[in-house]
Amino acid sequence: MTVRLRGITWDHERGRDSIVAASRAYADAGHDVDVEWEARSLQAFADQDLESLTRSYDLLVIDHPHIPQAAHAGLLAPLPDGEGPDAFVGRSDASYRWQGAQYALAIDAAAQVAAYRPDLLAEPPRTWPDVLDLARDGRVLWPAKPIDAFASVFTLSSALQDADAGRGGFAAPDAFTQAWELLGRLRDLVPAECLHENPIQTADRLAASNRWAYAPLLYGYSNYARAGFREHRLRWTDIPQIDGQPRGSMLGGAGLAVSARTAHRDEAIAFASWVATGEVQRGVYARAGGQPGHVSAWTDAALDELTGGFFAGTRRTLELASLRPQHPDYMAVQDAACERVHRGLLTREPAPDVLADLDLLFESSGAVHARH
Template sequence: MTTSTTGTTTSTTAGAEATSARPATTTLRGITWEHPRGFDCQVAAAAAYERLTGVRVVWEQRSLQAFADAPLDDLTARYDLLVIDHPHVPLAAAHGLLAPLDGHGHDEALAALAGTSVGAGHASYAHGGHQYGLATDSAAQVAVRRPDLLADRPEGWDEVLDLAAEGRVLWPAKPIDAWSSLCTLAANRGTPVGATPGTFLDDEDAAPVLDLLHRLAERVPGWCLEANPIEVAEALSGGRPDADPRWAYAPLAYGYTNYGRPGFRPHRLRYEDIPAGPRGVAGSQLGGAGVAVSARASDPDAARAYALWVASPQVQAGVYYDAGGQPGYAPAWDDDRLNADSWDFFRGTRRTLEQAWVRPRTAGFIELQDTVSPWVTATLRGELDDATLLRRAGEAAARLLVPDETPEGGTT
């Protein structure tokens, strides 16, 4: 499908054709997360889509924390379209909460999107032979630097720790982000969390990961243990009133193109590949967001058509990006205009994204993540010792990281 950002059609695909004859009274409700990258882009895209098709999509937003851990059963009962985190897919599929996108006249378009996936982004929304979402937003833990304060990026972790000792490093380490960092560093060493069903990390494999996290936590400001990537980006870019002028770098933080764009904040940030570890820049925990259709959608066909449209290359590199979105597929990541506008965000982090680690595809993983995350930050604060963290996490993994027994559902 080719459209301009004003909604003028120059050619169509099955997604637009499926909706072109729909009455203007068709209204879908969508829920996404509270940030220009999550909300503004969908609102702008929906306005263009309504001009093109007559179908209205009304978007609402929830907090970043709710995006990470809010249950989907209530949301799928209230909304037609959902922007979700891919680890929710196995559990949602098992309980029939999401409608498969395949098998409804869009398989050719889905195959084309799969062929332009950035790393495992597209595949991370597939489960049990069905595609339950589209990777409209691709992200992983990457590094971020303020070039006017730090001319060259640290290549490895020894340089990062030296820089941190000078008071120049920030690191988002609230529970979900500290957990993400643990998972990234473990995967980078070739010993990912949950590599064997029912296990967390062996003590021997966990030791160097926890040692590095402790050393980093000791060298960053205390508020970092309560911070998320947005708060760190705000501090680095001058959006935080009490920012220390020494703060210049963060080694592990989910990337936001917004902070690389001119005029978004007082200072632009440059996002780059993570510091090299034993496996180079491989192993960063894959994040991002995807658009999915509720199994209880009021008009599943209309919802599927919108999802395919908003994931299309011209929309992703046009109205979606221009309104603050962070595209998920390779045509947008290769786009010269988008890279120039975002200070090479896409090319600068591509290696990390292409080699990112995908969390275990079991229904119990979300509960494991929610359970263990607070313990990781508590350990970094000195409230738990490493042995207690590993024992508790191992017990939780034995209960939750097991092959799914619930038959996979999903309305077809």
């Protein structure tokens, strides 16, 4: 008898087409399992209510900061370690671990990287002074709606202090001040509408118009580097360097989790584990538009060629990415921090005032606890 599972993912080719194709391949390989997938918006993905979702779905593609809260509430089934943390790029695998257990598998890897139009720009800027010079020429976009503005502040603060932000407060004052002033200059040089855009909207603008040539901080989407996805192909590269390294980028990505309430736990875990294998990740999953987390996909020459050098061009940034604090209270802290950062950028508040509020948020929440 065929086991029927329900899954929820996010509504973009990267998050939807890839997992649907993998599910079909799983059934075609002789597994008597049928997975029906539903998709929700990118914003809903970030704001997801796992309490209700785990009642309705067996499989969930989720954002890693939700893991501690979901695991603490008993919403997710612990998963086998599979091929281990070294099988996934950077700290992708570690981001789904909590108190010694694995609660999702890193089927999708992402961080803030840079994108440019190779037909308009022979070489992208490699340092922040070069980025600002290009921005003065009116060629730069920067997605900075609240979550993305916060991600950029987190990225630059982590890079400038050479340590993850959000521990023992938000950031060292000198590092935060430099980050805030740099992003303030960038804000003044990009179109005002950038402060209300997400990475997908920015990538779409870059791919559609010859007016813009570069974006320094946006979550990478290999789809835009594939022939025929949009009118013009984007090329993806490491973020601008700090002290000669593209370090500090706030880690994103998505993991495949299993509801603790599913009536088909064994079948759901078996499917999730299969999707996370190197063969599937660099094969059907990636070729259907996915952005795999498995290292073997990031080192696959044919896949890199298919995506215009996306994986080779951004891997160093992924390896040096920063990780948000892991704690059950973290999402409430992040929501407040996003609003505070965005308001500070819009009203041009001084760095000390914004940092004082961020420090209070991170100190009072318990989100400074060490990762498990």
